Amino acid sequence: MFFRTKALDEALDIVRARFHPLEEAEVVPPQEARGRALAAAVRAPADLPGFARATMDGYAVRAQDTFGASEGAPAKLRLAGEVKIGQPPDLHPPLAPGEAVAIPTGGALPPGADAVVPVEDTERPASKEVLVFSPVAPGANVMAPDEDLRAGQEIFEKGHRLRPQDIGALLGVGITEVQVVRRVRVGIISTGEELVPPTEEPRPGQIRDINSYTLRAQLEEAGAVPKLYGIVPDEAESLLVKTREALGENDLVLLSGGSSVGTRDLTLTVLSELGEVLVHGLRIKPGKPTILGISDGKAVVGLPGNPVSAMVTCEVLVIPILQRLLGEKERPRRPIALAELARPVPSAKGRLDFLRVRLVRREGRLLAEPILAQSGAISSLAEADGLVTIPAESEGLEKGEQVRVEIW
Amino acid sequence: MFFRTKALDEALDIVRARFHPLEEAEVVPPQEARGRALAAAVRAPADLPGFARATMDGYAVRAQDTFGASEGAPAKLRLAGEVKIGQPPDLHPPLAPGEAVAIPTGGALPPGADAVVPVEDTERPASKEVLVFSPVAPGANVMAPDEDLRAGQEIFEKGHRLRPQDIGALLGVGITEVQVVRRVRVGIISTGEELVPPTEEPRPGQIRDINSYTLRAQLEEAGAVPKLYGIVPDEAESLLVKTREALGENDLVLLSGGSSVGTRDLTLTVLSELGEVLVHGLRIKPGKPTILGISDGKAVVGLPGNPVSAMVTCEVLVIPILQRLLGEKERPRRPIALAELARPVPSAKGRLDFLRVRLVRREGRLLAEPILAQSGAISSLAEADGLVTIPAESEGLEKGEQVRVEIW
Numbered sequence: 001m002f003f004r005t006k007a008l009d010e011a012l013d014i015v016r017a018r019f020h021p022l023e024e025a026e027v028v029p030p031q032e033a034r035g036r037a038l039a040a041a042v043r044a045p046a047d048l049p050g051f052a053r054a055t056m057d058g059y060a061v062r063a064q065d066t067f068g069a070s071e072g073a074p075a076k077l078r079l080a081g082e083v084k085i086g087q088p089p090d091l092h093p094p095l096a097p098g099e100a101v102a103i104p105t106g107g108a109l110p111p112g113a114d115a116v117v118p119v120e121d122t123e124r125p126a127s128k129e130v131l132v133f134s135p136v137a138p139g140a141n142v143m144a145p146d147e148d149l150r151a152g153q154e155i156f157e158k159g160h161r162l163r164p165q166d167i168g169a170l171l172g173v174g175i176t177e178v179q180v181v182r183r184v185r186v187g188i189i190s191t192g193e194e195l196v197p198p199t200e201e202p203r204p205g206q207i208r209d210i211n212s213y214t215l216r217a218q219l220e221e222a223g224a225v226p227k228l229y230g231i232v233p234d235e236a237e238s239l240l241v242k243t244r245e246a247l248g249e250n251d252l253v254l255l256s257g258g259s260s261v262g263t264r265d266l267t268l269t270v271l272s273e274l275g276e277v278l279v280h281g282l283r284i285k286p287g288k289p290t291i292l293g294i295s296d297g298k299a300v301v302g303l304p305g306n307p308v309s310a311m312v313t314c315e316v317l318v319i320p321i322l323q324r325l326l327g328e329k330e331r332p333r334r335p336i337a338l339a340e341l342a343r344p345v346p347s348a349k350g351r352l353d354f355l356r357v358r359l360v361r362r363e364g365r366l367l368a369e370p371i372l373a374q375s376g377a378i379s380s381l382a383e384a385d386g387l388v389t390i391p392a393e394s395e396g397l398e399k400g401e402q403v404r405v406e407i408w
Numbered sequence: 409m410f411f412r413t414k415a416l417d418e419a420l421d422i423v424r425a426r427f428h429p430l431e432e433a434e435v436v437p438p439q440e441a442r443g444r445a446l447a448a449a450v451r452a453p454a455d456l457p458g459f460a461r462a463t464m465d466g467y468a469v470r471a472q473d474t475f476g477a478s479e480g481a482p483a484k485l486r487l488a489g490e491v492k493i494g495q496p497p498d499l500h501p502p503l504a505p506g507e508a509v510a511i512p513t514g515g516a517l518p519p520g521a522d523a524v525v526p527v528e529d530t531e532r533p534a535s536k537e538v539l540v541f542s543p544v545a546p547g548a549n550v551m552a553p554d555e556d557l558r559a560g561q562e563i564f565e566k567g568h569r570l571r572p573q574d575i576g577a578l579l580g581v582g583i584t585e586v587q588v589v590r591r592v593r594v595g596i597i598s599t600g601e602e603l604v605p606p607t608e609e610p611r612p613g614q615i616r617d618i619n620s621y622t623l624r625a626q627l628e629e630a631g632a633v634p635k636l637y638g639i640v641p642d643e644a645e646s647l648l649v650k651t652r653e654a655l656g657e658n659d660l661v662l663l664s665g666g667s668s669v670g671t672r673d674l675t676l677t678v679l680s681e682l683g684e685v686l687v688h689g690l691r692i693k694p695g696k697p698t699i700l701g702i703s704d705g706k707a708v709v710g711l712p713g714n715p716v717s718a719m720v721t722c723e724v725l726v727i728p729i730l731q732r733l734l735g736e737k738e739r740p741r742r743p744i745a746l747a748e749l750a751r752p753v754p755s756a757k758g759r760l761d762f763l764r765v766r767l768v769r770r771e772g773r774l775l776a777e778p779i780l781a782q783s784g785a786i787s788s789l790a791e792a793d794g795l796v797t798i799p800a801e802s803e804g805l806e807k808g809e810q811v812r813v814e815i816w
Contacts, residue, residue: 034625048786051612055782085642085670086602088613104670106602106713106784108613148785155790163816164629165719165789168622171606172615172715172786194494194514198579204459205496205516207580214576217442221572234493262493262512305514307580311573332743332815374463376514377556378456378580381573382563407740408571 005281007392008352011292012320014278018294021159021327022251025179030170033162035223036180037326042156044173047146051089052109056141059100059122059130060113063138074123074131083107100130109142116141149173159327184224184325186318187246188212190231191239191257191266192305197231210378211256211303211310218314224252224322234263239270247274247298251325254318256303256310264289267302274300283392284352287313306376312354312387315408335407337386339368346396355397356384357405368405384408413689415800416760419700420728422686426702429567429735430659433587438578441570443631444588445734450564452581455554459497460517464549467508467530467538468521471546482531482539491515508538517550524549557581567735592632592733594726595654596620598639599647599665599674600713605639618786619664619711619718626722632660632730642671647678655682655706659733662726664711664718672697675710682708691800692760695721714784720762720795723816743815745794747776754804763805764792765813776813792816 006014025039054060061077069075077100083092085104095101095112103109103116115136123131149155155169156162162170162180170178195209196202212228219226227250232242239255246253255267268291271277275295282290286309291302299321303310323330339359347353357368368388373380386405390397397403414422433447462468469485477483485508491500493512503509503520511517511524523544531539557563563577564570570578570588578586603617604610620636627634635658640650647663654661663675676699679685683703690698694717699710707729711718731738747767755761765776776796781788794813798805805811 031621031624034628049615050610053784055784085600086614088611090612106600106615143782143784148781149787153787155787164622164625165715165792165816167625168618168715168719169786169790171621172618172789174606174609174616176607192493192514198582199584201582202458203496204498206494207457207514208582210576210580213439213579214572216439217572217575220442307573307576311576332745335740335742336744337740373556374551376461376463376551378577379557379561379563381580382577384573408573 005283005288006279007283008316011279011282011317014292015321015324018278019297019299019321019324022181022184022325024182026182027177027179029176030162030167030178033178033180034164034167036162037328038156038158038160038162039179039181041154041158042170042175042178044149044151044153044155045175046151046173048149048173049143049145051145053143054103054105054107054109054116054141055143056116056118057105058103058116058118058141059132060095060103060109061100061115061117061132061136062095062097062113063115063136063140065098066115066117066132066135069132069135071133074133077130077132079124079128079130083110114138114142159329161328161331181326184252184322185250186219186224186226186322187229187250187253188215188226189229189239189242189246189253189255191234191255191263192231193234195231195257211305211307214307214311214381215254215256215303215314218311219322222319222322234266236266236269239266240273243270243274243300247295247300251298252318252321253298253300254303255300257305263305264291264302267291271300271302282313282317283350284312284316284354285348286354287316290317292317307378307381308356308376311381316354337366337405337407339366339403339405341388341397341399341401341403342367342369344396344399345370345390347390347394349395350392352392353390355388355390356380357386357388358383359385359405368403413691413696414687415691416724419687419690419725422700423729423732426686427705427707427729427732430589430592430733432590434590435585435587437584438570438575438586441586441588442572442575444570445736446564446566446568446570447587447589449562449566450578450583450586452557452559452561452563453583454559454581456557456581457551457553459553461551462511462513462515462517462524462549463551464524464526465513466511466524466526466549467540468503468511468517469508469523469525469540469544470503470505470521471523471544471548473506474523474525474540474543477540477543479541482541485538485540487532487536487538491518508540522546522550567737569736569739589734592660592730593658594627594632594634594730595637595658595661596623596634597637597647597650597654597661597663599642599663599671600639601642603639603665618715619713622715622719622789623662623664623711623722626719627730630727630730642674644674644677647674648681651678651682651708655703655708659706660726660729661706661708662711663708665713671713672699672710675699679708679710690721690725691758692724692762694762695724698725700725715786715789716764716784719789745774745813745815747774747811747813749796749805749807749809749811750775750777752804752807753778753798755798755802757803758800760800761798763796763798764788765794765796766791767793767813776811
C-alpha cells in the first residue's frame with residue numbers, strides 16, 4: 001500500500017465528496033432545538049406582526065393632519081381616546097380627520113390612523129387636546145402588518161443551526177414544531193497496551209487513557225452523542241471486532257490511541273479490512289499520523305495518540321465530518337483574539353502548523369507566547385489558551401508579528 | 409427619583425462592586441464538569457508522567473555512546489533487547505555501556521538509558537547490532553519523569569472554566585473529583601398585557617411572548633439554570649409578588665417585557681420596593697431602557713421588551729453578572745469575523761451602538777450588511793449573523809471600513 005500524505009484542504013474535499021448528510025429527521029419543539037441543524041427550510045406561516053403596530057409611545061394620527069406642523073405653529077388635534085396594549089385594533093372607532101388617539105409602544109393602530117407622533121413631539125394643553133410640533137410621514141413609527149415577515153417567506157434555510165434568538169423567532173411566528181436532523185452518534189475506541197482507565201492508578205510505564213474523555217467532551221460540545229467503547233489491546237482481531245461493533249451503533253467511529261508505529265499499522269490494517277482508506281497521513285502538525293477510512297458510507301478516523309494531536313485533529317477533521325453529516329453550513333466556531341507573537345516560531349514549508357499559545361497581557365499589549373512543550377504533555381493541554389494557524393506556505397512567524405489566536 | 413443613564417462600563421463596574429461569587433461548591437467527576445467554573449485551584453497530585461518516557465520510536469541509549477557518530481562513522485551499539493509499551497522500566501536490566509534497547513513512542517526508558525535515537529537515524533545490519541548515524545544529547549527524545557507536571561504544581565486557578573482538554577488534563581493527572589461552583593439559577597418573568605404564550609394564537613393587537621425563550625436559551629448556553637415564571641399582567645402588586653417568589657428560588661431574576669413607558673415605570677416601582685436601583689437606563693442602543701437593581705445581594709434586571717434589545721442586553725449585562733457570580737475570569741466568548749462594512753452607518757456620539765449585520769461573501773470579499781429593521785422585528789433576529797460594536801466616541805462608520813463582527 002502506498003499513500004501520499006494529504007493537505008488538510010484535500011482531506012476536507014474528500015470528506016465533502018464521500019460523506020453525505022444524514023437523512024433521518026426528528027420533530028421537536030423550538031424550545032428544545034437549541035444547537036440542532038434544521039432538516040428542512042422554515043417559512044413564515046402568516047404575516048407578522050399581523051397588525052399595524054406602534055413602535056413608540058405617542059399618538060396615533062392621520063399623517064396628513066400633521067403636515068406643516070412646527071414649534072411655532074403646532075397642529076392642534078382632538079384626543080379621541082386611548083388604545084391599550086394588547087387591545088384589538090377594531091375595538092376603537094375609526095379615526096376621524098383631526099383626531100389623535102394615545103397609544104403605547106406595541107399598541108395596535110386604530111383604523112384610519114397611519115402614523116404615530118412620539119410623545120416628546122407633543123403637548124397636552126387640555127385633557128382633550130393634543131398639540132403636535134413636528135410633522136410625521138405616513139408609516140412613521142409604525143410597523144406594517146407584514147413588515148416583519150410575509151406569509152410564506154423563508155426564515156431559515158435547511159442545515160441552519162438554531163441559535164437562542166432563532167428559537168425566539170420560530171416561536172414568535174407561531175411555529176411550535178421543527179424538523180431537525182437527528183444527532184450524530186460517534187463511537188470512541190481507545191487503543192494502546194500502555195493505557196489504563198483514568199480511575200486506575202497506572203504502574204510505571206503505563207499512562208491513563210485521557211483522549212477518550214477529551215474527545216467525548218469536544219464532541220458533546222459540538223452537539224454529537226459520543227459513546228465510549230473502552231480500551232482495546234494492540235491486537236488486530238480485537239480491534240476489528242470492537243470497531244465493527246461501534247460501526248453498527250454509530251455514524252462515525254474514532255480510534256484513538258498509541259502513537260507508536262505498531263499501533264498505527266494496526267489501525268491501518270483494520271481500516272483496510274473494514275473498507276477503504278481515504279487519507280493516510282495529513283500534512284499538519286500536530287496530527288500527521290491521522291488516518292481516515294470509509295466503511296459502508298460511515299467514517300472511521302484513526303487519531304494520533306498524543307493528547308494535543310488528538311484534540312487538534314478532532315477539531316480540524318472530525319468536527320467538519322460531523323457538520324457534513326448534519327448538512328450544516330461551514331461557520332466560524334471559535335472566538336478570535338489578535339495578539340503579538342512573543343517569540344519567533346519556525347515552521348516547515350508545505351505543512352500546516354497549529355501553534356499552541358498562552359495569552360498574556362503585558363504593558364497594555366496582548367502577547368501570544370508559544371508553548372513549546374511536546375504534544376504528549378498534559379500540562380500543555382491545560383496551559384494553552386488557543387491556537388495560531390501557520391499556513392503551509394509559511395516558513396515561520398517573526399517575533400512581534402500580529403497573529404490571530406483561535407480561543408479554545 | 410432622578411437617575412443619570414450610565415455607560416456600559418460604569419454598569420459593569422457596579423456589577424463587580426456590588427455582586428460577589430457564590431460560595432457554594434459541588435464535587436463532581438471531571439467527565440461531568442465541562443463548562444463548569446472551578447471553586448478552588450487544582451494542583452498536580454504527583455509528578456507526571458512519573459517515569460522517563462520515549463517520545464519517538466527508536467532506540468534507548470546512553471547519549472555519550474553516540475557522541476561523535478556521523479554518516480561516515482556511525483556508532484556501533486549492541487542491541488540488548490526491546491522495551492514494550494506499558495512495561496515497567498525496571499523489567500529491563502540496566503543498560504550497560506555500548507548497549508541499545510528498541511523502544512516505541514511512549515515506552516519507559518530502561519535504567520541507565522538517558523536518550524532515544526530516532527529509528528530513522530539508525531540501521532540494523534545484524535539482528536543484535538544497531539548503527540547510529542547521528543549523535544543525541546542526554547535527554548533527547550525523552551520526556552523526564554516530572555517534565556509534564558511536578559507534584560503540587562498549580563494546573564488551574566480558581567474560577568477557571570473547564571474546557572474539553574481540561575477534563576483530559578485532570579483525568580490525566582489522576583484527579584477523579586473536582587470542586588466546581590454550583591450553577592447559577594436565573595428566574596425569568598415576562599410582563600406585558602399584550603403577551604400570550606407562544607403556544608396560543610394571538611388575537612390582533614397581541615403578540616407571542618418570545619423573550620422568555622430566547623433568554624432561556626442564551627442562559628442555558630452560558631451554563632446557567634433558567635426557570636420561567638410565565639407572563640405577569642402590567643400591575644404592580646402581581647409583579648411584586650412574582651418577583652419575590654423568583655428571588656426566593658434564584659440567584660438572579662430577569663424581568664422581560666413591555667417597552668412602553670408604563671411597563672418600565674412599573675418595573676422601576678417593583679425594583680425600588682424590593683431593594684435598590686443601581687442602574688436606570690444604559691447609554692447603549694439597543695438596550696437603553698435597561699434597569700438593574702439589587703435585592704438582598706441578588707441582581708434583578710429589567711430588560712427592554714424588544715426581542716433584539718432584550719437579547720443584546722442579556723449578552724452585554726446579564727452574562728457578565730453570571731460570570732461574576734461564578735467567579736469566572738473575563739474571556740472572549742464569540743467568534744469574530746473581519747469584514748468590510750457595506751453601507752455607511754451613523755451613530756450618536758456618547759452612546760455605544762450594537763449594529764446587527766448580515767455577512768455576505770461577494771467577489772471574494774466578506775461584506776457586513778447592516779440590518780436596518782426595527783429592534784422589535786423578529787425577522788431581524790433570524791437574519792443577523794452578528795453584531796458590530798460602534799464605540800461611544802464614534803459618530804458612525806464609513807462604507808468600506810473594516811469592522812470586527814462578533815458572530816452570534
